Every structure is written in C-alpha cells, then in structure tokens.
Amino acid sequence: MDIGSMTEPCITLSGITKNFPGVRALNAVGLELYPGEVTALIGENGAGKSTLVKIMTGIYQPDAGEIRINGKSVELSSPHSAFKLGITAIHQETVLFDELSVAENIFLGHAPKTRFKTVDWSAMRVRSRRLLKEIGAEHIPAEAPLKELSIANKHLVAVARALSVEADIVIMDEPTAALSHKEIEDLFDLIGLLKKSGKSILFISHKFDEIYRIADRYTVFRDGEMVGNGSIQDTDQNAIVQLMVGRSVDQVFPKQKVAIGKPVLTVEDLHHPTEFADITFKLNQGEILGFYGLVGAGRSEVMQALFGITQPSGGSMTLDGDAIAPKSPADAINSGIVYVPEERGSQGVVANLPIFQNISLPSLARTSRSGFLKLAQEFSLASEYSTRLDLRAASLSQAVGTLSGGNQQKVVIAKWLATKPRIIILDEPTKGIDIGSKAAVHAFMGELVGQGLSVIMVSSELPEIMGMSDRIIVMREGRIAARYDNDGKLSPEMLVRSAAGIEEVAA
Amino acid sequence: MKSLLRARELWLAVIIVAMVTAINFRAPGFAAPANLAGILNDTSILIILALGQMAVILTRCIDLSVASNLALSGMIVALVNAAYPEVPVQLLMILAVGCGLVFGAFNGVLVWLLGIPAIVVTLGTLTIYRGLIFLIAGGQWVNADQLSEDFVQFTRIEMLGLPLLSWYAVLAAALFFVVMTRTSLGRSIYAIGVNPVASVYAGINVGRTTFVAFCISGMLSGFCGYLWVSRYVIGSVEVAKGYELTVVAACVIGGISIAGGVGTFAGAILGALFLGVINSALPVINISPFWQMAISGAAIIMAVVLNARGEKRGNRIILRQTGEPS
Numbered sequence: 012m013d014i015g016s017m018t019e020p021c022i023t024l025s026g027i028t029k030n031f032p033g034v035r036a037l038n039a040v041g042l043e044l045y046p047g048e049v050t051a052l053i054g055e056n057g058a059g060k061s062t063l064v065k066i067m068t069g070i071y072q073p074d075a076g077e078i079r080i081n082g083k084s085v086e087l088s089s090p091h092s093a094f095k096l097g098i099t100a101i102h103q104e105t106v107l108f109d110e111l112s113v114a115e116n117i118f119l120g121h122a123p124k125t126r127f128k129t130v131d132w133s134a135m136r137v138r139s140r141r142l143l144k145e146i147g148a149e150h151i152p153a154e155a156p157l158k159e160l161s162i163a164n165k166h167l168v169a170v171a172r173a174l175s176v177e178a179d180i181v182i183m184d185e186p187t188a189a190l191s192h193k194e195i196e197d198l199f200d201l202i203g204l205l206k207k208s209g210k211s212i213l214f215i216s217h218k219f220d221e222i223y224r225i226a227d228r229y230t231v232f233r234d235g236e237m238v239g240n241g242s243i244q245d246t247d248q249n250a251i252v253q254l255m256v257g258r259s260v261d262q263v264f265p266k267q268k269v270a271i272g273k274p275v276l277t278v279e280d281l282h283h284p285t286e287f288a289d290i291t292f293k294l295n296q297g298e299i300l301g302f303y304g305l306v307g308a309g310r311s312e313v314m315q316a317l318f319g320i321t322q323p324s325g326g327s328m329t330l331d332g333d334a335i336a337p338k339s340p341a342d343a344i345n346s347g348i349v350y351v352p353e354e355r356g357s358q359g360v361v362a363n364l365p366i367f368q369n370i371s372l373p374s375l376a377r378t379s380r381s382g383f384l385k386l387a388q389e390f391s392l393a394s395e396y397s398t399r400l401d402l403r404a405a406s407l408s409q410a411v412g413t414l415s416g417g418n419q420q421k422v423v424i425a426k427w428l429a430t431k432p433r434i435i436i437l438d439e440p441t442k443g444i445d446i447g448s449k450a451a452v453h454a455f456m457g458e459l460v461g462q463g464l465s466v467i468m469v470s471s472e473l474p475e476i477m478g479m480s481d482r483i484i485v486m487r488e489g490r491i492a493a494r495y496d497n498d499g500k501l502s503p504e505m506l507v508r509s510a511a512g513i514e515e516v517a518a
Numbered sequence: 519m520k521s522l523l524r525a526r527e528l529w530l531a532v533i534i535v536a537m538v539t540a541i542n543f544r545a546p547g548f549a550a551p552a553n554l555a556g557i558l559n560d561t562s563i564l565i566i567l568a569l570g571q572m573a574v575i576l577t578r579c580i581d582l583s584v585a586s587n588l589a590l591s592g593m594i595v596a597l598v599n600a601a602y603p604e605v606p607v608q609l610l611m612i613l614a615v616g617c618g619l620v621f622g623a624f625n626g627v628l629v630w631l632l633g634i635p636a637i638v639v640t641l642g643t644l645t646i647y648r649g650l651i652f653l654i655a656g657g658q659w660v661n662a663d664q665l666s667e668d669f670v671q672f673t674r675i676e677m678l679g680l681p682l683l684s685w686y687a688v689l690a691a692a693l694f695f696v697v698m699t700r701t702s703l704g705r706s707i708y709a710i711g712v713n714p715v716a717s718v719y720a721g722i723n724v725g726r727t728t729f730v731a732f733c734i735s736g737m738l739s740g741f742c743g744y745l746w747v748s749r750y751v752i753g754s755v756e757v758a759k760g761y762e763l764t765v766v767a768a769c770v771i772g773g774i775s776i777a778g779g780v781g782t783f784a785g786a787i788l789g790a791l792f793l794g795v796i797n798s799a800l801p802v803i804n805i806s807p808f809w810q811m812a813i814s815g816a817a818i819i820m821a822v823v824l825n826a827r828g829e830k831r832g833n834r835i836i837l838r839q840t841g842e843p844s
Contacts, residue, residue, distance in 0.1 A: 320718070341721035352719055361712045363779055372709055373720040375702040382701050426720070 019082070021046045021211040022067075022098075022180055027076035029062055036062040039076070040237040042230055044180060044211035049202060051222040051243070052215045054232035055255055060215055063232075064184055067213075068100045069093035080180075094120070099178040101169040101186050109158035114139035116157050117172045142171040146201055163194035170201060181205060182213045187221060191305040192511055199225050218472075219248050231255055269460045271481065272296030276348075276434055276465065278317070281326035286312035287489040290326065294434065294467060297460045301480030301497070302469045304510050309489035310469045311353070314436050317467075318350040319343040330433065344373050347433035351423065351440065360419055362412030366404055367393035369411050370426045396425035424455060435459060436467045441475060453479060473503045485509040526773045526824070530788045537795055545802040553798075555680060561794030562687035563742050563749070565787050567761075568768040569694045570738035572786040573731040575769055576711040578778030579636035581732060583625060584739045585761035586647035591617040592743030593651045596660040596669075596753030603666040610669065614744035615737050621647055622736010626729035636732075644762065651755045660753035673748040683749060690738065694783040707731055711779030767814060768793055771821045792817065 020043040029037040037059045044050050054060050065071040067078075069087040078085055080096055087093045107116045114135050115122075123134040139153035148167040157165065166186055173181050183202075187195045202225055205212060216222055222229065223243065230240040231254040239254040274293045281290035287309040294300050302310045316323045319337030328335050330346055337343035343350070361369055370393040371378050378389040393407050400421045404414060411422050427435060437456070441449040456479060459466055470476045476483060477497065485493040485506055493509035495501050542549040567584055574581040594617050595610045621643070628639040662670075673683040680688075698704035706727045710717040714724050747753045772789025774781030793814060800810045 318719075339721070339723065340719060341723070344721045350719060352715075361709050361716050361779075363712045364708060368705060368709075372705070372717070372722070375705060375722075379702045382703060384700050384702060384705065386700070 018045050018047070020044060021081060023079045024063075024067070025077050025079075027063070027066060027073045027078075029059075029066060029071060029073050036235050037066075037073070038235045040232065040235070042213075042237070042240075044213055045228070046179070046209045046211050047206050048227040049206060049212040049214050049225050050228040050230060051226035052213055052230050052232065053222065053251060053255060058232040058255075059235040060232055061184070062235075064100060064182055064213075064215070067093065067098055067180075067182060069098075091120075094176065094178075097177065097179040098182070099173040099176065099180070100182040100184060101166060101173070102184045107157055107165060107169060107172075109156070111157060112153065113143075113151055113155050113157055113160070113168050114153040116168055117142060117153075117175050119172075121176060138175070139171070142174050143167070145174065146170055146204060161194075163190050163197065166190075166198060167201070170205070178210070180211045180213070182215075184215045186214075187216060187218065191307060192507065193305070195221070219251070223248070269297040269457075271298050272463070275331060276317075277329045279327045279329075281313065281316060281323045281328070283312065283316060283321065283489075284324050286321075287316075287486075289490055292484055292491070292494075294465050296465055297463060298481045299456060299460055299466045299468055299479055301476040301483040302467065302486060303471070303473075303476045303483055303506050304486035304492075306471065308486040308510065310486050311438055312489075313486070314350060314438060314467065314469060317343070317436065318348060320350075341376070344430050344432075345376070347431070348436065349373070349427045349430055349432040349434070350436045351427060351438065353438045360411045360423055363410055365408045366397065366402070366411055366414075366422055367407040369422050370396055370429055373426055373430050392429055393425070396429045397421070399428075400425050420451075432464065434465045434467065436469070438469045439471065440468060441470075441472070449475075473506060476506070477501065477503060487512050527782065527784050527788060530772065530785070530792065534788065534792055534795055537792075537799070541795075541799045541803060545799075548799065548802060555684070557794050557798045558687070558791075559681050559684045560798060561790055562683045563745050564764065564768055564790040564794060565687040566690045566738050566742050566745075567765045568772065568786040568790040569690055569783060570735035571765045571769050572694075572772075572774050572781060572783065573698075573707060574636070574735045575766075575774050575776060576707050576778055576781060577728045577731045578711050578714070579629060579728060579731065580640065580766065580776070581622075581625060581735045581739075582637065582640040582762045582766075583621065583643040583647055584735060584765055585758040586644045586651075587618055587621045587736055587739035588743040588746055588761070589755070589757040589759070590621065590647045590651050590654075590743070591740035592747040592757055593655055593660065593753045593755075595744050596665065596747045597655065599666055599669045600660055600664040607666070607668040607672050611672070611741065611744050614740045616740065618736045618738065618740015618743060619733055620736070622733045622739065623729070625736065626732030629732065630725040630729040648755065648759075651757075655753070655755070657755070660747070662751040665747070665751060670748055670751055673745055683745060686741075686745065691783065691787055694786075698783050703727070703730060708779055713779075764793065764814075767818050771817050773821065773824075789821075 022044045024040070024042045026039045026041065027037055028035070028039050040059065040063065042050075042052070042063065052060050052063070062071065066073050067087065069090045069092055072088070078087060085096055087096065087098070108119065111119070117139050118135050123131040123138065125131045136153045140149070143149055143151050143153065146167060148164070148171065151160065151164055151167060157168065160168065170181075186198060190198065199221075202212060202214070214222070214226055226243050228240065229243050229246070229251065231238050231251060233255060239251075273296055275296050276294040278290055278292050282288050290313055292300070302313075304310050312321065315321045317328070317337070319339045319342045322338070330348070335346050337346065337348065340350070361372065364372075367390050371389045374392060375384075378385055378392060390407065397404070397407060402421045402425065403418055411419055414422065440452050440456070453475075456466055456468070468476070468479060470479075480497050483495045483497055483501070483506065484491055485495070487510055492512065493505075495505065538549050538554070547553060567588070571581055571584060591614045595614045598605060598613065599607075599610055625636070625639055625643055628634050629636050673681060673686075675682050677685055698707070706717070706722045709720070709722060710724045710727055717724055746757060750757075768789040769781070769786055770776065770789070771792050772781065772785030772787070774785055774789070796810060796813055796817075800807065800813075
C-alpha cells in the first residue's frame with residue numbers, strides 16, 4: 012500500500028461523538044478515506060457503523076468532532092449539503108423511488124434544465140444512458156420504471172446516481188446483503204471501476220471474504236469506539252474478529268454430535284408450477300439438513316410449501332410414515348412442522364401483545380376449547396417454556412416490544428417450541444445479526460436436535476452451512492443441484508460450484 | 519404498554535366525569551341519575567356501532583358502510599313490519615341482524631378474497647347500500663303509523679329502570695368483553711392488527727379473521743337498523759346519513775389506533791359516551807350545534823396526539839433498555 016499511504020486522505024473524520032438519550036452511539040471516533048481505495052468498516056451490530064454513515068450523509072449531526080474534506084473543515088448540516096460536497100451512499104435496501112423511471116432516479120434533485128427552467132427530459136435520458144454505459148449497465152433502459160428492476164440493477168442505478176453528481180466519496184452500507192453470488196461479482200467489478208476513477212469508497216459488510224476480496228484498508232468499531240485500523244494486507248481474519256468482539260472466538264460453531272435416527276420427513280417429487288420441481292429428500296431424526304443455494308434458487312419457496320403457505324402442484328410428503336399435505340400454516344403446525352421465517356423481527360413477534368400471548372399464539376387451538384381461551388393453561392404453557400429458555404422479563408404480561416433483542420428472540424423460539432414440533436425449519440437464522448447472537452442461535456440449534464427434533468436450515472452463508480449441517484442439499488433454479496454429506500471431504504468450493512452451475516474442471 | 523392503555527381509558531373516564539360535573543354547575547340536574555340514564559340511552563346505538571367498528575379497525579381495516587348498512591337493514595325490517603304487522607318483532611330483530619350480516623359479509627369477502635383495500639370497498643358499499651334503500655322503498659318513507667306497537671315498544675320497555683335500548687348496549691359490551699379477551703377470535707384480531715406477517719406464520723388465517731370482523735360489524739349495524747327505526751319511529755333514505763364518521767370518531771377518541779392492533783372495548787364505549795355527553799350537554803348550556811362539531815373535532819385530534827405520544831414513549835423505553843450495558 013505504498014501508493015495509498017503517500018496520498019492525502021480525501022475525507023478525514025476525527026473525534027466524532029454522538030449521543031442519543033441514554034446511549035453514547037459514537038465516542039470520539041475517527042475515520043479516513045483515501046482516493047482510489049476501498050476502506051472496510053467492520054463491527055458487530057450496534058457498534059455504531061450506521062450512526063457514522065448517517066453523520067457522513069448529513070442525516071445526523073455529531074455532538075463533537077471535525078470533518079475535513081480535502082483538508083478543508085466542512086459541516087454536513089443536511090443530506091443536501093453532504094450530497095453537494097460529493098458524498099453519496101448506497102444502502103442495503105436501496106433508497107430510491109420505485110414509481111419513478113431510472114433516469115429520474117439518477118437525476119432527482121439535480122435534473123438538467125432547459126432555458127425555461129423546466130426539466131430537460133431528453134438531456135436527462137441521454138446522460139443517463141451514458142452513465143449507465145460507463146458502469147457497464149447498458150442493459151438497463153433509462154425509461155424503465157425502477158420497480159421493474161432487480162435489487163442488483165437498482166444498486167447499479169444508485170451507482171450511476173453517485174457518478175452523476177461526481178461524488179468523490181461513495182458509502183456502501185451492506186450492499187451485498189440481498190444479492191446473489193453472481194450479482195456480488197458484478198458489484199465487485201464495478202467497485203474496481205470506481206477505484207480506478209479515483210473514488211474513495213467506504214464498504215460496510217459482515218462478510219469477511221468480501222472484505223478480503225476488495226478492501227485496501229479496514230477500520231474496526233466496537234461499542235461506539237474505534238478500536239483498530241490499518242492496511243488489510245498487514246492483518247488476518249482472526250486479528251480483526253478479535254478486535255470486533257474484544258475476545259478471541261475459537262469455535263463459532265458449537266455443533267454437538269447427535270445420533271441420527273430414523274427418517275422423520277420424506278418429500279417425494281414435489282412440484283410447483285413456477286417456483287420449483289423434482290424436490291425429493293429425506294430428513295432424519297436429530298439431523299440438521301442444510302439447504303444452500305443462491306438467492307432466488309427456490310429454497311424458501313420449497314419451505315413455504317412444506318409449511319402450507321403455498322400449495323405444491325404435485326408430489327407427496329410423509330411425516331413419521333403418514334402422508335401429509337398441509338393446506339395452511341395451521342395444518343402444518345398441527346402435524347408438527349414449524350417455520351421460523353427470515354425476518355424474525357417483523358415476522359416473528361407481535362410486539363404490543365404480552366409475552367404469554369405471543370408464546371401461545373401458534374398453540375391457540377390447544378389452549379382454547381371451542382373458541383374460548385383457557386387462560387390458566389395458556390399461562391402455564393408460557394411460563395413452562397420461558398423458564399426452559401431462561402427468559403428474562405419482569406412478568407409474562409409484559410409487552411414483548413419492551414424486551415431486549417435477545418429476549419425477544421427467546422420469545423420467538425419459545426413460541427415455536429410450545430407447539431411441540433417434530434421439525435423446525437429455520438430460514439436464514441442468523442442473517443444480519445451480530446456474532447454474539449449468532450453463536451446463541453447455533454447453540455440453540457444444537458440443543459434442538461439434542462432433544463430429538465429435526466432441523467432444516469436454509470442458509471446462504473458458507474461457514475454457517477458447513478459448520479452446522481449434517482447433510483447439505485444445494486438448490487439451483489428451483490431444482491436440487493447436488494447433495495453432500497458434510498464429512499471432512501466437503502469443500503466450500505464444491506458448494507459454490509454446484510450452486511452456480513459451474514462444471515467441475517477435471518483436476 | 520398495557521398499563522399505559524388502561525391508564526388512557528381511565529383518563530377518558532375521568533374527563534367524562536369532569537365534564538358531567540362541570541356542566542352540572544351551569545345546568546343543575548344534568549348529573550341527575552335520570553338524565554344520565556337518558557344520555558346512556560341516547561348513546562346506546564353509537565356504543566354498539568363503535569364496538570363493531572373497533573373489531574374492524576383493530577384488523578387494520580375500516581368499515582365506512584356501517585351507517586348505510588344500518589339504514590338499509592332498518593328499512594327492510596320497517597317495510598316487513600308495515601306489510602306484515604303480525605310477524606313477531608323478535609323475528610324482525612333476527613332478520614335485521616341477518617341482513618346486516620349479509621351486507622357485512624359482502625364487504626368482508628371483497629376485502630378478503632379480492633384483496634381490495636377496506637376503505638375503498640366500504641366507500642363503495644356505503645353508496646350501494648344507501649342506493650338500495652331507494653330501490654326497495656321506492657323513495658317512500660315508513661312512518662310511525664305504519665309501524666306496529668311491538669316494533670316501537672321493544673326499545674322502550676323499561677327493565678330495572680333502564681329502557682331495553684340501553685340494555686342492548688350493555689349486552690353488546692358484555693359480549694365484546696368476552697369475545698375480545700376470552701376467545702381465540704379476539705386474540706387473533708389483535709394479533710393480525712399488530713403484526714399480520716407474524717400471524718400468518720403462527721397459523722392464523724388473516725383473511726378469514728378480517729372477514730369475521732366485517733361480519734361482526736355488519737351484524738351489529740343491522741341490529742342497530744332495527745333499533746334506530748324503532749327509537750326514532752321512522753324509516754327513510756336519510757336515516758343515519760353520515761353517521762359512519764361519528765362511529766369512527768368514537769373509536770378514535772376511545773384510543774383505538776387506526777393503524778390497527780391497539781385499543782379495547784372499554785375505549786370504544788368511553789369514546790361513544792364522550793360524544794354522547796357533549797351531544798346532550800351543549801343544548802342544555804346553550805351552545806350552538808356548530809360548537810358541538812368543533813369540540814368533537816378537537817377531541818379527535820387530541821386523542822390522536824395522545825395516542826401518538828403514548829406509542830412514542832414506548833419506543834423510548836425500548837431504546838434505554840437495549841442501551842444499558844448488560
């Protein structure tokens with residue numbers, strides 16, 4: 012990094028402090044971005060990364076500290092002033108306007124004007140096309156409504172927007188979270204392009220492989236403090252993880268050895284008109300079966316069919332030897348299958364309702380008789396499972412929304428365990444959560460199979476799927492592409508190749 | 519949160535009592551038991567309608583067709599009574615409930631199976647049901663002399679000092695207490711209002727529950743159709759025109775969140791009583807009916823502001839807790 016260290020930083024933040032009522036989000040942190048370089052901002056959830064991004068884009072004002080751009084002290088008093096100073100951000104969920112066209116999105120707020128101060132639509136389209144071509148996205152029509160684009164293409168529009176104002180500083184806040192493998196590769200090519208044109212890039216990601224692929228420097232935050240920075244070449248993954256968590260993490264995946272029993276669930280030739288086909292597999296007692304694949308490979312759709320949310324057009328399922336065909340989630344829950352969806356926050360808890368009502372919600376059929384609730388039974392069910400999971404709450408009548416994140420998670424788990432399931436389907440169980448919470452979820456999965464349950468885990472994270480699964484099924488384009496036993500011989504490359512449909516080169 | 523809600527309803531009750539006391543100074547006798555019973559009786563129909571509306575609003579929907587449903591069901595039973603005075607009034611009450619159920623179910627089906635937003639569906643049926651009254655009555659009124667003695671008396675007979683009309687409201691309140699707090703239906707209505715997605719995964723049929731809420735609202739509207747015609751001894755196209763907004767206002771004042779999932783049957787009743795007290799107080803203390811509208815309007819905005827602040831406070835509590843070092 013000789014070139015990098017000789018260049019002056021494009022933007023320097025120093026001593027940035029930001030307080031919220033009762034919380035110090037950032038405590039005198041610093042950050043430097045260099046032209047033509049990617050700096051990775053690393054930290055667990057709640058480390059203060061998002062707060063810093065909001066300060067850099069003018070959404071929050073720091074309580075103390077200084078920001079210099081090209082040596083000059085500046086004040087980012089509003090998103091508009093940050094934008095004018097050449098700072099632009101690309102978010103995880105792109106913040107663009109679905110109902111507007113691609114060109115309008117690129118030029119919103121600084122549209123080219125005619126002599127009469129009206130919008131010059133033709134100039135806007137022409138310049139949009141040129142910008143899209145520059146970033147290798149000429150396949151996106153400038154007139155198309157944004158809502159018709161995929162997330163990856165929306166990112167490209169956001170990049171074009173960044174270039175349209177000649178932003179020098181591009182912030183990417185977990186841009187890969189919703190992208191498939193192939194789309195991530197394209198994004199990385201684009202980042203390379205931006206680097207070459209001398210932009211300073213701040214890249215925020217949870218994924219170490221990505222950070223190592225494209226970052227030149229790193230800055231690590233922990234609990235609102237800057238705990239380390241430097242050149243990425245001079246460090247290794249363990250050192251960064253240690254900085255992040257402040258302790259060394261040896262064993263992230265506490266997979267217990269559990270005796271695998273008889274088949275519990277068999278799925279035979281399951282079909283869906285548009286989403287998937289030829290899905291055949293077995294799930295054994297005490298087993299964690301991993302489903303790997305790219306985003307959009309049809310994994311969640313298969314799980315939703317098992318859970319009765321969608322109806323397959325053909326095929327059969329048996330549970331403990333009896334044929335089942337769940338017509339609704341209620342059906343599936345009754346037969347012993349539960350599905351913990353991806354967004355546990357929005358899809359898991361009913362925040363205003365008390366803890367005991369949340370826990371009993373999927374079990375209402377059992378805690379009521381002909382529609383009338385049996386409150387005592389409901390309460391004892393809730394207290395049984397909250398004790399088992401060591402739930403910390405003042406009372407079971409407390410609203411779930413007032414609990415901490417970890418305890419809310421326990422409520423979600425308690426509510427599914429209370430249905431006495433045979434099979435738990437976990438869809439991306441640790442997506443976007445910090446390392447500490449991940450470990451808790453993984454430990455809990457180990458306990459589940461220890462108690463004789465079977466788990467199907469849908470995950471797009473290689474370390475997780477390889478660390479936790481007994482067997483792995485890889486899906487591609489709605490079909491099963493490969494099956495692996497997770498023995499010592501399985502390599503991540505094999506999974507990625509199967510998922511992407513790359514033929515194995517004869518070695 | 520729950521204690522906050524309870525406190526909110528307590529405050530509304532305190533405000534109502536304070537209002538009654540204050541008005542009593544200006545117009546002695548206002549707080550006399552007989553007068554209060556009169557107010558309750560005048561507000562009974564609003565209470566019943568507000569309870570039905572509450573069930574719908576809790577599911578994140580709204581039923582704007584309640585007043586038209588009421589008028590149409592009322593006209594149907596009035597016409598039947600005028601044509602066949604020998605049909606017992608109890609049967610007519612059941613008929614009114616049945617008509618209301620059909621009209622409510624029609625709303626519910628459109629919302630459930632076609633996925634049309636409730637505000638659009640019920641705005642449409644508001645007009646359709648109102649128009650149907652014209653068709654079936656041929657633009658005619660049903661007058662007092664066409665209605666049978668029983669038909670008129672079944673809201674007026676006194677029991678333990680209160681007219682039957684008031685007892686219907688008391689019965690509705692008791693029924694809602696049981697349904698909302700002691701049945702899985704009530705629990706499901708709250709759950710889908712707070713978080714519809716989580717409810718689907720918990721095995722609750724969100725569409726069907728919403729449909730049932732519309733049926734409940736429809737049945738009560740239909741029943742109120744009989745009550746209205748019986749009490750005011752008239753059936754016409756104009757009956758209860760625009761009353762749906764008063765019903766929604768009662769719910770909002772009672773702390774039922776238009777965003778769904780928040781609110782109690784007690785809130786709906788108190789919201790209706792609040793409007794009922796203002797209604798009967800203003801003429802007594804010589805304030806023009808225009809003030810009455812302004813006061814109701816101000817009360818609605820106050821209630822929404824208080825609700826919003828209450829919810830915000832909840833959020834702050836969460837932040838502080840997660841912010842604490844554990």
